[in-house]
Amino acid sequence: MRIVAFFLPVFALLMAGAGVFIAWEVKDLRLDDVEVVLARDYPANGQPAAAETPVQPQLRPGQTVCQGILHQADRGKPREVPAIYKQQREVLGIGIVGVESIDARAFDAAAETIHTMFDNNPALLQPLVEQGAYVVIADTGQEVDQLPEFACLKDELGDDFFTHVCGIADHADYPVVAVNEADLTGDRRGPCHGLNVLYHELGHLVQTWSLSPPDYFEVKYLYQDALDAGKYYRQYAATNANEYFADGTQSYFLHAEPTGSKDRAWLKHYDPKLYELLARIYGE
Numbered sequence: 247m248r249i250v251a252f253f254l255p256v257f258a259l260l261m262a263g264a265g266v267f268i269a270w271e272v273k274d275l276r277l278d279d280v281e282v283v284l285a286r287d288y289p290a291n292g293q294p295a296a297a298e299t300p301v302q303p304q305l306r307p308g309q310t311v312c313q314g315i316l317h318q319a320d321r322g323k324p325r326e327v328p329a330i331y332k333q334q335r336e337v338l339g340i341g342i343v344g345v346e347s348i349d350a351r352a353f354d355a356a357a358e359t360i361h362t363m364f365d366n367n368p369a370l371l372q373p374l375v376e377q378g379a380y381v382v383i384a385d386t387g388q389e390v391d392q393l394p395e396f397a398c399l400k401d402e403l404g405d406d407f408f409t410h411v412c413g414i415a416d417h418a419d420y421p422v423v424a425v426n427e428a429d430l431t432g433d434r435r436g437p438c439h440g441l442n443v444l445y446h447e448l449g450h451l452v453q454t455w456s457l458s459p460p461d462y463f464e465v466k467y468l469y470q471d472a473l474d475a476g477k478y479y480r481q482y483a484a485t486n487a488n489e490y491f492a493d494g495t496q497s498y499f500l501h502a503e504p505t506g507s508k509d510r511a512w513l514k515h516y517d518p519k520l521y522e523l524l525a526r527i528y529g530e
């Protein structure tokens with residue numbers, strides 16, 4: 247007992263000393279780490295380093311969706327689109343463009359889609375018109391990565407993505423969407439098996455550019471509520487709140503499957519809250 251009683255304080259002192267030593271080392275390590283970080287920004291004299299080249303966001307020549315900054319359209323100036331689009335129409339202030347070979351019926355279908363969505367909705371339309379929104383109709387054999395605006399996505403998304411994509415409105419740095427001519431004309435050889443997915447794609451633009459902030463967040467809440475309720479299991483709408491809104495838009499105006507299923511009546515029954523929101527946004 248006495249031996250233990252003698253060694254206990256010594257042991258305690260040793261432990262305390264070791265603790266201080268370890269703490270000191272850790273502190274030193276942290277200081278070193280901090281200095282490594284700072285050394286990149288500050289030269290030895292402690293003065294902030296002058297920026298070598300000021301980086302200003304600039305639009306690259308020719309618009310693409312990968313520029314990472316919002317493209318503000320110049321009011322009153324004609325919309326700029328790549329020169330390959332020899333065919334151009336204007337419907338309610340939204341452009342429809344495509345290469346020379348595109349069937350006029352595809353333009354008609356796109357025009358009708360725009361009318362269906364926006365005839366009664368000048369408030370939704372206005373921000374899109376102001377920002378020079380346009381629809382690209384891809385030729386039957388033209389994949390999305392062959393369109394100048396979207397080719398830049400190839401590195402990010404890979405070839406596999408483009409062999410499956412029906413239409414695209416993603417990365418909406420500026421409001422542009424692309425759909426395939428075959429899908430617009432109901433040709434089942436289209437990448438979306440003849441389904442007019444322009445409703446879905448324009449739904450993305452509405453969500454990004456036209457919704458009020460409360461409605462924008464309401465979509466996110468409804469999306470989470472739907473997932474919590476076990477809805478949309480393994481369905482595309484479950485991907486994220488954006489696809490949820492876009493596919494809801496597709497169901498609201500047409501149907502979300504090439505077979506004709508998931509139409510407005512389905513939506514009203516399956517997801518009544520989303521239906522109510524869409525009815526308020528788009529009108530009944």
Ligand SMILES: [Zn+2]
Pocket residue numbers: 415446447450488489492
């Ligand atoms: Zn989508």
